[in-house]
Amino acid sequence: MPENDFSHIAFSDESxxxxxxxxxxxxxxxxxxxxxxxDAELRGIIEKAGxxxxxxxxxxxxxxxxxxxxxxxxxIRKVRSGDIRIDVLTxxxxxxxxNIRFRDDIRNFQIxxxxxxxxVLKLRWPDDATWLLCPDEQDQIDWTHLGEFLNGSSFDRxxxxxxxxxxxxxxxxxxxxxxxxxxxxxxxxEPFIQLADLFVGLGVFSREHYNLIERWLVQNDTQTKLxxxxxxxxxxxxxxxxxxxxxPLVTKFYAKCKKNSLNVSLKTFKGFKTxxxxxxxxxxWYTPQHEWDKAPTRQQN
Numbered sequence: 001m002p003e004n005d006f007s008h009i010a011f012s013d014e015s016x017x018x019x020x021x022x023x024x025x026x027x028x029x030x031x032x033x034x035x036x037x038x039d040a041e042l043r044g045i046i047e048k049a050g051x052x053x054x055x056x057x058x059x060x061x062x063x064x065x066x067x068x069x070x071x072x073x074x075x076i077r078k079v080r081s082g083d084i085r086i087d088v089l090t091x092x093x094x095x096x097x098x099n100i101r102f103r104d105d106i107r108n109f110q111i112x113x114x115x116x117x118x119x120v121l122k123l124r125w126p127d128d129a130t131w132l133l134c135p136d137e138q139d140q141i142d143w144t145h146l147g148e149f150l151n152g153s154s155f156d157r158x159x160x161x162x163x164x165x166x167x168x169x170x171x172x173x174x175x176x177x178x179x180x181x182x183x184x185x186x187x188x189x190e191p192f193i194q195l196a197d198l199f200v201g202l203g204v205f206s207r208e209h210y211n212l213i214e215r216w217l218v219q220n221d222t223q224t225k226l227x228x229x230x231x232x233x234x235x236x237x238x239x240x241x242x243x244x245x246x247x248p249l250v251t252k253f254y255a256k257c258k259k260n261s262l263n264v265s266l267k268t269f270k271g272f273k274t275x276x277x278x279x280x281x282x283x284x285w286y287t288p289q290h291e292w293d294k295a296p297t298r299q300q301n
Contacts, residue, residue, distance in 0.1 A: 005180070006132040006180045007031065007032055007128075008030065008031055008121075008132075009032050009035050009132050009134065010027050010121065010131055010132070010133050011027070011135075011193050011195070011196050012026060012027040012113075012133070012134070012193070013026055013135070013187065013194075013200055014026075014136065015056070015201055015203075015204045020093070020208065021208065022090055022093070022204045022207045022208045024088060024203050025088070025113065025116055025200060026087070026088045026196040026197070026200035027087050027120055027196060028085075028195055029084065029085050029086075029087070029120060029124070030083060030085075031083075038078065038192075039191060039192065042071070042191040042195065045067070045070050045071060046067065046194065049064075049066070049070070050063070051063070051064065051067060054194040054197065055194070055197055056068070056197050059201070059245050059246055060246070062245060065245040065246070065249050068249050069249060069252060069253075071194075071195055071198055072249075072256065073256070075199070075281070076256055076260055076262070076281075082280070084280070085124060085281070085282070086196075086281050086282070087116065087120045087124070087282045088199050088202070088272070088282070088283045089115060089116055089119075089285075089286055090203045090207060090271075090284075090285055090286070091285065092207075092285070095287065097286075097293050101297070103297055104296045104297055107296040111295075111296070115286060117177045119277070121177050121179070122177060128178075131178055131179045132180060132183060133183070134190060134193065135184050136184070136190075136196070136197070137184035137185055137187070199281075202250060202253060203272050203283050205246055206250055206266065206271040206283075207271030212247060213250055213266075216243070216247035220248075250266075251266075254272075264283060269285075271283075
């Protein structure tokens, strides 16, 4: 990692930024001075499971689902002790903001990072925090280009100029968010990127497959009273191998959140959503802020 005088570290990962109805970003944040021992503990959990790297897409296998449960236990312990916080932002590409022709998913993804920066780095940590951002290294997003904004390029000119020009953000990333450096990292060498992968996977899956989660609960007689409604019928639903692993993962995590008073809802909103965004595990949904709030579009020749 770069030798900078940053006080805090943020690790992030994304899910399906350009495919599927529901997409998301997860960011795990902590004090820099706590990173070393937290990294060693999480790394030990992953190594004990006998896997080289955790990924939510692999949770259709039992050993990865069990590892995911252990990682959730770790996360809940650490958010309760105040060592880390986890924020998951998801958005619906079928809502009024996103369901438009020629939507530019890469620029929209960068805009969603802006909302992460504004709502997490600024509102949930001290104003004088200075940040190292370690996103998952992947080909679709040019983090070098995004990093150029640290040198003073204005956010509105390059990232978030709306088609209607109704709203323009004029925010410089260094001065507003105190991000000193962006250092993309390969996920297999960064346990906290793997943890971010797990939580964005949980957030997106809970929204995309909520009806199956509810059916799984009813058929398995787990918390049935919480989920059964007058419209329920008695038909059995066939679950894929991945759903047989992920539905119990979701419901066990939800039960642990309830036990620890983390204010995470599942049934009310038909997907994970945190009622109080100040809670240290915060699932939040981006919704259009007004009628002019539209996703950016690609220029057509």
